[in-house]
Amino acid sequence: MRHIYVVGTADTKGEELAYLATCIEAAGGVVVRVDVGTRMPATSLDISAATVAACHPDGAGTVLGGDDRGQAVEAMGVAFQHFLAGREDIAGIIGIGGGGGTSIITAGMRELRLGLPKIMVSTLASGDVAPYVDVSDIVMMPSVTDMAGLNRLSRVILHNAAQAITAMVARPAEVAASKPALGLTMFGVTTPAVTAMVEHLKANYDCLVFHATGTGGRTMEKLADSGLISGVLDITTTEVCDLLLGGVLPATADRFGAIARTGLPYVGSVGALDMVNFWAPETVPERYAGRLFYRHNPNVTLMRTTPAECAEIGRWIGERLNLCPGPVRFLFPEKGISALDIEGGAFFDPLADAALFDALEATIKPTASRRIFRLPLHINDPQFAEAAVAAYRDIANP
Template sequence: MKRIYVVGTADTKGEELAYLADAIATTGATVARVDVGTRGAVVPVDVEAREVASWHPDGTSAVLVTNDRGTAVTAMGIAFARFIASRHDVAGVVGIGGGGGTSIVTAGMRTLALGVPKLMVSTLASGDTAPYVDVSDIVMMPSITDMAGLNRISRVVLHNAAQAVAGMAARAARIDEGKPSIGLTMFGVTTPCVTAIAETLRDDYDCMVFHATGTGGRTMEKLADSGLLAGVIDITTTEVCDMHFGGVLPATPDRFGAIARTRLPYVGSVGALDMVNFWAPSTIPEKYSSRLFYEHNPNVTLMRTTSEECRRIGEWIGEKLSQCEGPVRFLTPERGVSALDIEGGAFWDPEADAALFQAIERTIRPTATRRVERLPLHINDPAFAEAAVRAFREVLG
């Protein structure tokens, strides 16, 4: 039987935790009350903090035997993430918390597959929620008042949270229904290419396009790790530039990691590897003051990558793709990698592009299923999109 997990620190938020759980139960949903506090619970719970703490890699003592609150909160977050990921009866998760509780509960929520209802009632929900939500589908609900005992406001907020999570759990749609899904990466400067690919494949696939803004690539790879993609057409790998050279839309070092772990059919390219992204000109590091820039808009400034930077980028990508044992095709467009990198364009630099292509070809380890292909085309040429579609159909077998 599926259950809605109601999670909070039952030592400091016990009254609120009990009220929320009871409100969910009145909807007919089955509830599991989980304590993630580091002191004794003040209300009855179904899963005690000690049980959750036992899931820490270093055991219960790493969580509960410490006088440092920060250490305990971090450790409990690790333990709860492992605990909730091990459950096979999760209909949804709702958490309550201030700073510590929000950190603990959302650490676990982020391990769950997309589509599983996740609602966090938090005192931090009206601020910067990025560290808590990351690339997951967590819904953050402001608690309005602090959680220091029930009051006329908190009762309304918790009642609404109960109705919301119960409704989501009762009507949770399957994210893997219908046509098989594929992930595609796009930037403004690769839009013609990716749009053409998606239009060609849309009759056969649910084409999910991700904006290559750092979170976009990570979200796509989370879907891959969750088993929700049938393949990837990764035309726009620009996030790697920002990761290496201090841009504001970076990948993480795990970029391409999901492709290696899942062995998904993969077609990639060098889209927008000619640029590093910064905000307004005043935000650009002084060390780059003499570089070539392009004002994309008043808030976004692009910096052209040099030949040496392109070499480093190419080697890094080649090494990462060499770890992918599934079918891989990597296409390099010799006449430019973005709308700006075209003959007569602001970032046209054949020498830098050549350094990029050569580094990828020199570094990637070719096999019968892993190949790099050069094409005498611009990345936004319709013929390049057609080549990418052919390559994708080929890697799918």
């Protein structure tokens, strides 16, 4: 049997947890109540805080019994992540909390697969929720009042939340399975290339295009880890520039990690590796004074990567592609890697591009399944899109 997990800190939110669970059961849901509190609870739940804390890699003592609440909250978040990873009966999950509870519960929710219903009723839900949601699909629901006992408004909010999670679990979305899903990465300066690829592929594939702004790449890789896409055309790897050079739209150090973990068919390229993103000109770090910049708009400033930086970027990407056991094809468009990197364009720099290609070629270890190709084309040439699509079809249908 699959259950709706109702999660909170029973030491401070026991009354609200009990009411929420009762509302879900009244709506037809089958509930498991989970305590993630760091102190002695006032309410007995189905799964105790001690049980969750024991899932911490360093043991329950790391979570419970200390005097530092901040450390306890952080440790319980780690324990809750590991606890959820071992549960196979979760139909959906709903949490309630203030600052500490929201931090703990969403830490676990973020590790669950995309598409599994997740609602967090929180006192923080009307502010900046990016640290709690990140690239997951958590629904943040404002509690409106603080959670310090039930009142006429909190009863309504919790009742609504109960109805929402019960409906989400009872009526899962029907997803057409006739076409496998593909992840593609795109930036404004690689739009012609990726748009053309989608046109070639959409008859046979469900094409999911991600804006390469840091969160876009991470979302695509989370889908890969969750088994929700069957392959990747990672044409725009620009997030690596911001990671290595201090830009504002960075990847994480785990970029390409999902490809290595899953072995999915992968076609990649060097789209927009000619640029690092900053906000308005005054936000550019002082160490970059005198560099070549392009004002994309009043709020976005692009900086051209140098040959030395391109070589560093190429080595970084190449080392990670070497860890990918599945089929890999990586394409070098020798006539330019973005709409700005074209003859007459603001970032046209054949020497920098050559340094990038040479570093990649020197680092990537070719195998029967991992191959690189130099193409005498610009990345936005129609023939480049055709080559990328042909490369993907080759490894997806060997």
